[in-house]
Amino acid sequence: MSAIKGKKCTRMTRRLILLVLLTNIMLLLYCLTNLTQVKIRDSQQVTCPLSMAKLLTKNVSSPSLSTSEVSSPKVNLMFMKTHKTASSTILNILFRFGERHKLKFAFPDGRNDFFYPSPFLCSQVKDYRPGDCFNIVCNHMRFDHQEVAKLLPPDAVYITILRDPVDLFESSFNYYHRAVPLTWRINGENQLVEFLNNPHTFYSPEAFNSFYLKNLLFFDFGFDNNLEGDDPRVMRDIHKLSTRFDLVLVAEYFDESLILLKDTLCWTMEDILYFKLNARRRSSVSRLTPELRVKALQWNGADWRLYQYFNATFWARVETYGRERMKQEVKELRRRNAEMKAICIQDGGSVEAKNIHDSRFLPWQPVGESSILGYNVKQNIDPQFREICEQMLTPEIQYLSQLGVSLWLTRLWGWVKDTVFGD
Numbered sequence: 001m002s003a004i005k006g007k008k009c010t011r012m013t014r015r016l017i018l019l020v021l022l023t024n025i026m027l028l029l030y031c032l033t034n035l036t037q038v039k040i041r042d043s044q045q046v047t048c049p050l051s052m053a054k055l056l057t058k059n060v061s062s063p064s065l066s067t068s069e070v071s072s073p074k075v076n077l078m079f080m081k082t083h084k085t086a087s088s089t090i091l092n093i094l095f096r097f098g099e100r101h102k103l104k105f106a107f108p109d110g111r112n113d114f115f116y117p118s119p120f121l122c123s124q125v126k127d128y129r130p131g132d133c134f135n136i137v138c139n140h141m142r143f144d145h146q147e148v149a150k151l152l153p154p155d156a157v158y159i160t161i162l163r164d165p166v167d168l169f170e171s172s173f174n175y176y177h178r179a180v181p182l183t184w185r186i187n188g189e190n191q192l193v194e195f196l197n198n199p200h201t202f203y204s205p206e207a208f209n210s211f212y213l214k215n216l217l218f219f220d221f222g223f224d225n226n227l228e229g230d231d232p233r234v235m236r237d238i239h240k241l242s243t244r245f246d247l248v249l250v251a252e253y254f255d256e257s258l259i260l261l262k263d264t265l266c267w268t269m270e271d272i273l274y275f276k277l278n279a280r281r282r283s284s285v286s287r288l289t290p291e292l293r294v295k296a297l298q299w300n301g302a303d304w305r306l307y308q309y310f311n312a313t314f315w316a317r318v319e320t321y322g323r324e325r326m327k328q329e330v331k332e333l334r335r336r337n338a339e340m341k342a343i344c345i346q347d348g349g350s351v352e353a354k355n356i357h358d359s360r361f362l363p364w365q366p367v368g369e370s371s372i373l374g375y376n377v378k379q380n381i382d383p384q385f386r387e388i389c390e391q392m393l394t395p396e397i398q399y400l401s402q403l404g405v406s407l408w409l410t411r412l413w414g415w416v417k418d419t420v421f422g423d
């Protein structure tokens with residue numbers, strides 16, 4: 001018995017030493033890469049010149065479109081990828097569109113985000129030189145409009161997506177809790193419930209990664225996530241955002257959102273087909289009582305205001321688009337998605353990570369868990385559909401690699417995560 005205990009202790013100690021060592025190496029590498037960002041910052045005042053933007057657009061190959069569909073798809077766009085809002089599903093749509101039309105992405109370098117949570121700088125873009133122009137910017141970042149605008153033609157369309165702050169908070173809390181030291185000292189069976197019953201006991205704005213616990217949307221957009229909902233600065237920031245973004249999607253109305261996206265960008269139905277990506281298994285989702293939902297809303301008051309504001313603008317857009325027309329389009333999108341599901345997916349739906357046979361389709365997992373579901377591609381798939389099926393089912397990290405992005409820092413972190421915290 002004591003021999004087993006001793007073995008366990010030695011393994012724990014080894015893991016701990018390895019963790020400390022690797023964390024230090026990671027921090028050092030992170031600081032070094034960040035230093036280079038700061039150095040380049042001041043030299044970059046040049047924006048994307050219109051002449052270059054026109055050249056970019058000329059290179060776009062137009063697919064054969066039926067006469068009923070619009071012939072000039074918009075190709076310059078910024079997708080502000082917010083956290084835990086169904087943004088990976090949108091990202092997959094953008095990757096496929098960009099690949100098909102040979103568009104130029106502004107990608108991060110060495111990792112899958114733009115040095116999040118540091119504010120975005122255009123110098124964080126892979127191989128960036130002042131004056132460079134891109135078609136699409138879409139990886140996680142802490143938004144800075146001025147910096148993003150340097151990369152894109154002036155006609156670029158700015159899009160983002162929001163989600164009900166209660167569900168977003170629940171998702172973020174459960175996904176990131178091991179990466180947020182503030183949560184480590186929460187005792188009790190359900191950490192999320194304990195936290196919501198007394199958030200001020202556990203929360204500190206200065207603590208490492210604390211933004212994952214409060215107004216994460218506000219933080220992602222570059223604002224102060226510690227403002228309370230009734231602070232006048234919250235509405236001021238929301239109005240500022242409404243002048244920056246052309247279209248704000250809502251995760252709860254995902255299909256309607258995609259129809260508005262298609263309409264805004266003059267894309268086709270084929271362009272917006274999707275499978276739900278990055279979803280957690282049901283048992284990892286905490287059910288909140290109505291009382292706790294109210295507490296989560298109060299705690300995330302700034303995000304709640306943001307969501308309410310853009311939920312209203314969203315439905316105004318739907319009204320202008322036409323309710324009946326929207327209903328028909330959503331029906332068609334669902335029909336086409338179901339068709340693709342039958343063509344592409346083994347056993348008709350998502351599966352646990354341990355049951356995914358091909359690592360190309362294994363989604364990134366949170367620290368110490370395997371809660372994110374993925375898919376198996378059908379074995380005897382019709383060859384004409386193989387490419388599109390594989391693209392639709394490829395998670396973000398693998399897709400970025402395929403598009404030529406080096407992800408050495410992300411992979412190193414993945415290795416540390418699995419070695420130290422793996423099951």
Ligand SMILES: Nc1ncnc2c1ncn2[C@@H]1O[C@H](COP(=O)(O)OS(=O)(=O)O)[C@@H](OP(=O)(O)O)[C@H]1O
Nearest residue numbers: 083084085086087088089171254276277278279280
């Ligand atoms: N199509 C669609 N409709 C509604 N909801 C969807 C959709 N696709 C993904 N999801 C849910 O979005 C959550 C993952 O969000 P992200 O991909 O933005 O996460 S991440 O920040 O990139 O890790 C994750 O939520 P949780 O399962 O609650 O964590 C997904 O289930």
